[in-house]
Amino acid sequence: MSDYSEIIARARGIHGALADDLFDEFRGFLHCRVCDRREGLTRDAMARYFKVGWPKCHDGTMTWWTRNQIANGDAPPSPQETTEDGQ
Numbered sequence: 001m002s003d004y005s006e007i008i009a010r011a012r013g014i015h016g017a018l019a020d021d022l023f024d025e026f027r028g029f030l031h032c033r034v035c036d037r038r039e040g041l042t043r044d045a046m047a048r049y050f051k052v053g054w055p056k057c058h059d060g061t062m063t064w065w066t067r068n069q070i071a072n073g074d075a076p077p078s079p080q081e082t083t084e085d086g087q
């Protein structure tokens with residue numbers, strides 16, 4: 001099991017390493033200002049975005065709201081909060 005983990009860690013390379021650091025610190029979710037679409041952000045998704053480009057929706061790059069911004073009330077409601085509140 002640990003052998004596989006090591007191999008996977010190496011294969012993920014710089015994008016995976018970046019995602020590991022940034023995801024732990026910032027987390028949060030993505031948001032489109034035009035259609036109000038919200039997407040939860042995972043570590044794996046973040047690694048992919050660093051590699052292939054940040055996701056776009058409508059005419060722009062999706063906004064990344066971090067957990068600090070969410071905690072400060074600067075962000076729109078996150079997808080998780082929306083689900084938990086049943087709204």
Ligand SMILES: [Zn+2]
Nearest residue numbers: 032035057058
């Ligand atoms: Zn959109």
